[in-house]
Amino acid sequence: MLEIISKIFTLLGALGVFLYGMRVMSDGLQKVAGNKLHQILNFMTQNRVAAVVTGFLITALVQSSSATTVMVVSFVNASLLSLTQAIGVIMGANIGTTVTTWIVSLIGFKFSITSIALPIVGVGLPLIFSKVKKRRDLGEVLIGFGLLFLGLMFLKESVPDIKEHPEILEFLKNYTNLGFLSFALFVGVGAVLTVIVQSSSAAMAITVTMAAFGWIDFQTAAAIVLGENIGTTVTAYLASLGTSVNARRTARAHFLFNIFGVIWMAFVFRYFLVFIVNISPWDTTGFLAQNVDTSAISKINLPLSLSLFHTVFNILNTFVFIFFIPQIAKFVIRLVPQKSDEVSQKYELKYISTGIQDTAQMNLMNAKQEISKMSNITENMFEIALTVLNNPDKKMDNKVKKVKQLEELTDQMQEEISKYLAECSKEELSEESIENVNVMMRIVHELESVADGIYRFILLSQHKYEHKISFHEKANNEIKIFSNLLKEFIKLNKEYLDGQMPNDELDHAFELEQKVNNLRNDLKKSARKRLQKGADVHAELLYIDLIRYFEHIGDNSLNIAQALKNIH
Incomplete structure (x- = not known):
């Protein structure tokens, strides 16, 4: 009985070494591949044959059909792939998984495994201590490769002769x-x-x-x-x-x-x-x-x-x-x-709902998709808030409530995306990917601050209407100029959330920020002059608070633009 139990655990141990070796090798290959996975993804959009070839290449590259199919599901979830494209990639992945089988059959059963596996581990061992990340990743691939075949050797030894x-x-x-x-x-x-x-x-x-x-x-x-x-x-x-x-x-x-x-x-x-x-x-x-x-x-x-x-x-x-x-x-x-309820239900974090995937690039792409959604929400909030400010009516309570719900959602999104990015940072990432994680964390924080500012100024607009406070005609025109400037700023940042902001657009962002600061100074001076001439104190103080929130939104927008300059 004890002998049988011992053999079972020996078999499980051999399988464990094999699986661990495959995991280490697959992780290393994904790190070595880096952004190439995304480049291969772009190739697959051409036709169904290209999709099949892409599925084969990715699976042969990462040595795991499961990793490829999970990646494809994530791409579809992030709206980066259509259903028909994904089916083609999966077909190719089925062919790609046979590469591993050939490696096992050609080497594992035709040669002395110990004469191959241990030297491979020996070559990989010094590489993982290298200061150069690519060499460390290559060392990981070699060690995983060696462990895979050691596991296969143990597997062969644990199976008794029939x-x-x-x-x-x-x-x-x-x-x-x-x-x-x-x-x-x-x-x-x-x-x-x-x-x-x-x-x-x-x-x-x-x-x-x-x-x-x-x-x-x-x-x-x-x-x-x-x-x-x-x-x-x-x-x-x-x-x-x-x-x-x-x-x-x-x-x-x-x-x-x-x-x-x-x-x-x-x-x-x-x-x-x-x-x-x-x-x-x-x-x-x-x-x-x-x-x-x-x-x-x-x-x-x-x-x-x-x-x-x-x-x-x-x-x-x-x-x-x-x-x-x-x-x-x-x-x-x-x-x-x-x-029917999937369209109308409350929005949830869908792009990162599946958790951390095996592919680092996929994790960061999922985070980008979520941040893009967060940016769309803040833009929508700003449009609603401007409608309430410029065209107040008795139905504004519903709009204020909607903005409040969206602001609470951005709070939730900041927390969840930040947690997700923190988990991503624990994985083995390239230097570029590490910098991207830091940049995305900063952008998420700034977007949440923008949402806070928008909610505060819609509350001021509601207060203005409920207390029947009216601004001077010139003040109303100044606010329209200021709000249009911020709309342009928010739209500019939104356009470059999927990639690096070029230098000329960053210069444009600095120009917008300078205009915001100059306009803020001019409008505060105008408010003080109106106060000196006997204008309504309550109205002018509310006006100055509104300008202050506008300025904060402008500052946050500039911070986002500067962060986008450093994303890869």
């Missing part, structure tokens, strides 16, 4: 001769296995190892691999919870694409296996024979043939469905309809 346990072989054979039922059973095993380990690559490594050691035959292993294609969709589904309707549709499209592929394969499974065996350049003796002990040479080549099966299936599946992307999109739109 000859020592003939009773298990007999047990498995009871379920391998049931025709279609056997196929469905092992597809289910593959799906459950992937859901448990949360990595199709790790599940594939387990499958390949079991096949290589004779625990399962080629047909059974192939069925399990198909199930792993279904199981990997769970990660994207979990990432889509609480996101926009299109993001949820993207996750459903991923599931449908993979499940449809398994369905059509079920009808041609035996013939497809014969096809793979025939085109395989390796010795495949006994792969499709019933109750035949596979030769030693075939056992070594079985992982390669499984990789070939995996790759050819995903390429064919993509080729079949790439022509039906619009139809798949229409189907998932019907499958996941937009609820």
